[in-house]
Amino acid sequence: MFHVEHSGPMSTATPATSLAGLARRRLIRNRPAFAALLTLVAVALACLLGPFMTGHTPERIYPDLVRTAPGFEAHPRPETVRPAIDRLAFRMRLTVEDFSERDGIVRLALTASQRIDERSLSYLPRSDLFGPPTILERSEDGRRLVVEARVQKLHFLLGTDVLGRDLLTRCLVAGRISLLIGLTATLAALLVGVTYGAVSGMLGGAVDALMMRVVDILYALPFVFFVIVLLVFFRAGLWLVLVAVAAVEWLDMARIVRTQTMSLKSRDFVRAAQALGLTTPAILARHIVPNTLGPIVVAATLLVPRVILLESFLSFLGLGVQEPATSWGVLIAEGSRALESAPWMLAAPAGLLVVSLVSLNLLGDGLADALDPRLSEPR
Missing domain, CATH: 3.30.1360 (Gyrase A; domain 2)
Incomplete structure (x- = not known):
């Protein structure tokens, strides 16, 4: 007879994985979402570092090179x-x-x-x-x-505008302001909207009805009228755009979070937390908000380009970013006015905006799947 000696029980257990680690692995496996993330990082780095490498300053005017077409040839x-x-x-x-x-x-x-x-x-x-x-x-x-x-050697890869300014440098500098407005206003909308919607959905009853009527009243206010009222007291500029956009864009976020909270608060894990004596703020922070991250992230990624488009609309009306500062919205407005004589003035900033928009949408879908706790870990 053969005697087999066992040194100990065989274990197949794997170490516990945190939600962040699980989401990271899911996102990396999602190739379109991961490519979108890399694209957004590349655009952000180009906007931050690119203007120092183009050889031109955004406000420099070359009167002899007005409406120069894009190309690699030196001028x-x-x-x-x-x-x-x-x-x-x-x-x-x-x-x-x-x-x-x-x-x-x-x-x-x-x-x-x-x-x-x-x-x-x-x-x-x-x-x-x-x-x-x-x-x-x-x-x-x-x-x-x-x-x-x-003879100097000047290169204008994306051409020049109607005043003779390098369009590549201006697009990269404009991207800084557009991304700053999009991210800052979205962050403000997240902080206000998530808190407001979670509290409203969790409390319910008369408090929820009152809080939602406030949201309905704010929805009824015309956005442009609200901006004009702000202009009566403040000067048009970057901070006015941030305040105006952040003041209205949290409304959609509040409704989304409220709907998710109302569907989650009747779940067994929330009832168990209440039975254990957790306070309402603790339940919101530990159970409700983490389980609404998927819809929140999707809404946030869609909110960034919408904020940028809102800024473009305000800048087109002269209520947004003012010279000498610029943004993608300002450049698109300038390009639309010179479409026949210099179509590249519209194509360059619009291309950057479209790339950012598509990347944000793909990233939002990928993050929604990665942060969904109901999905199992792929093998």
């Missing part, structure tokens, strides 16, 4: 160097007697009816098309100068 192009020199010479009140270009260096012979003031040559570097000039020859009477200047 000014060879065929536009001489016209640019002629325009600058006209501003300097000089005449271009001779012109030559070689290896990115222009050589000019400038003449005038009277002695030339060297300070007028500052028009060349101020245009950002040419570097600081070097005087090679000067006539005895000072009415003729021979100068050299290097």
Whole structure:
């Protein structure tokens, strides 16, 4: 006979997994949602760091490069160097007697009816098309100068707007403000709406009816009228948009959370918590709100682009973000007015907005599945 010795019982138990860890694994397995998350991170990093790498400032105007089409080619192009020199010479009140270009260096012979003031040559570097000039020859009477200047290499990957500003830099800087407005207003709506809706649904009865009538009254107020009333007391700008949007966008969140709370408070685990003596705030924090995370996250991800669109609407009316600040809504409004002559002005900010919108929707669906406690862990 063979004797088999057992050192101990075989255990197949796995360590307990927290809700956050389980949700993280589910989200990573959901490829569209995870790709959307990476896309949003890339857009956010581009908006934060990109303006420092484009070589342009958002407010810098290039008057000689107005409505420049997108492309990888450096500006000014060879065929536009001489016209640019002629325009600058006209501003300097000089005449271009001779012109030559070689290896990115222009050589000019400038003449005038009277002695030339060297300070007028500052028009060349101020245009950002040419570097600081070097005087090679000067006539005895000072009415003729021979100068050299290097042609600058400027790149506009997304083109320029109607004033000659780099559109890529402006889109990235605008993304900072649009994302800031979307995230800040959404966070305020979450804090107010979740708290208000959970309390209303949990208490029920006359308190719930009164709280919901307040929501109905706020729903009845026209949004634009509310903004105009705020403008009577405050100056139009970024903070006005944040206050106006956050003041009305929590209403939908409150209704969603109230509906979820009313369906959850009759469940056995909530009754067990009440029987154990937990207070209402503790039940809300430990049981009600965690079980409504799915609908809350979906609503929040849909709220961010809606807030951005609301900001676009206000900015189009002149009630939102004001110059010199800008946002995707402001750029879309500018692009719509120049659609025929410069369609890229609309395509660039609208493309960023659409990418962010689609990514937020996909991420919201993925998070809803990842945070749903009723779904089993996939094997």
